[in-house]
Amino acid sequence: MDERPAQCTICYEMELALRPGKSWLGQTPTTMGQICGWLSAMSHWKRLKEQMPAEDYNVRLEEKARGILEEVTRGTNHFGKDSPIHADVRFKRTREGNLFVGAGNVLRALKESAQVWEDNIAKSRWLKTRLWTTPGKIVIFRKDEEDPRIFLPIKIPDGRIELHVPPEPPGPENMFRGKPATIKSAECVHYPAFLRFYLWTMPDVGEDDLVLWWQIAGEQGLVGYRQRQQGQFTVTNFRRASAATVEHLVMREMMKETTLR
Numbered sequence: 001m002d003e004r005p006a007q008c009t010i011c012y013e014m015e016l017a018l019r020p021g022k023s024w025l026g027q028t029p030t031t032m033g034q035i036c037g038w039l040s041a042m043s044h045w046k047r048l049k050e051q052m053p054a055e056d057y058n059v060r061l062e063e064k065a066r067g068i069l070e071e072v073t074r075g076t077n078h079f080g081k082d083s084p085i086h087a088d089v090r091f092k093r094t095r096e097g098n099l100f101v102g103a104g105n106v107l108r109a110l111k112e113s114a115q116v117w118e119d120n121i122a123k124s125r126w127l128k129t130r131l132w133t134t135p136g137k138i139v140i141f142r143k144d145e146e147d148p149r150i151f152l153p154i155k156i157p158d159g160r161i162e163l164h165v166p167p168e169p170p171g172p173e174n175m176f177r178g179k180p181a182t183i184k185s186a187e188c189v190h191y192p193a194f195l196r197f198y199l200w201t202m203p204d205v206g207e208d209d210l211v212l213w214w215q216i217a218g219e220q221g222l223v224g225y226r227q228r229q230q231g232q233f234t235v236t237n238f239r240r241a242s243a244a245t246v247e248h249l250v251m252r253e254m255m256k257e258t259t260l261r
Contacts, residue, residue, distance in 0.1 A: 008132060008200035011246045012210070015237035016106075016222070018193040022232045024101070024140065024223050025161060026091040026187035030072045030083035035065040068092070075155070089186040091157065092137070098153035099140045099187075101195060103133040105223050113216035114209070130202040134249055141194045151194065157187040195233075198241060198249060214238065 018024060029035050039045050039061060049057050070080045071092040078084065091099040110131065111124040144150035163184040201210070214235045221231030241249075 007202050008130065010201045010203055010205070011241040011249065012199045012201070013237055013239050013241050013245070014133075014195075014197050014199050015235070016195040016218075016233045017236045018189070018191045019218075019232045019234055020191050022221075023158075023161065023188040023190045023230050024193060025163075025230055026072075026089050026099075026157070027223060028068060028072050028090055028092055030069065030085070030088040030090055032062070032065055032069060032082060035068050036061055039064060039068075085185060087182060087184045089163070089184045091140075091187050091189075093155075094137055094139065096153070097155045099155065099157065099189065100137040101140065101223055103136045103138060103197070106133060106138060106195070106197070107131050109217040109220065109222050110210075110213055113213040113220060116220075117212060117216055127205070130205050132200050133197045134200070134253065135197060138195050138197045140189055141196060142192060143194070151196065154189055154193065158190045159188055160185050161188045162186075194236075196237075198245075211238065 029038055040049070045061065048060070052060070066080070069082070072090040073079050073081060073083065074093040074095070075097040083090075092102065094100055107127075111127045114127055115121060115123045140154045141151040142154055144152055163186050165182045165184060199210075218233045218235060222233055223231050
């Protein structure tokens with residue numbers, strides 16, 4: 001809760017439905033070396049590297065990578081170990097083994113849509129302190145065939161998709177080393193599938209704007225490899241949460257904070 005904007009008092013119930021013929025693809029590598037490289041390319045870790053002694057930075061990076069490796073290999077015979085599959089890319093999994101999408105992916109899609117619509121690169125930064133979701137690990141569901149009111153978490157992906165990643169020319173983002181073309185084997189979840197969560201915003205984020213941004217985000221897609229027209233979704237529920245729901249969610253967050261202390 002510390003890093004979340006405490007001023008976010010408006011809460012919406014959200015449901016995103018994957019479109020027919022589309023898939024959500026896993027995007028997390030499954031070896032320690034690949035995860036460390038993946039993390040170290042992120043701006044947050046680049047800043048930490050500048051601020052911390054090299055030894056402390058490496059320890060912290062490896063701890064984070066180890067936690068991610070355990071999430072992506074959970075439910076396999078190689079829990080917490082490098083994957084034996086070449087160029088393996090997966091979804092992360094909760095402790096119960098449910099496939100999930102990190103809240104950061106969802107919020108990033110929304111912020112990118114706002115930035116595109118307003119043609120304002122600062123819009124994404126402005127929204128960073130005005131949006132968050134609960135839960136942070138957004139589990140992927142399917143509806144029960146006998147009772148569509150029941151949502152069942154997906155524990156096993158539908159298969160894999162071979163992804164051909166083009167070469168990357170030398171530049172500051174790869175320390176001027178360049179990258180050759182690669183082939184990845186990514187886990188995938190096909191239609192039908194759903195994400196359900198609560199979106200919290202500050203009062204100065206307009207509801208009409210959110211509706212528009214979600215429409216754009218649905219066209220752009222969610223979770224990696226969107227240039228292949230994958231991950232497109234439709235917003236099937238967007239409404240203000242009831243007062244009772246908000247009270248319950250706030251109490252749950254307060255209990256989390258107490259437990260962490």
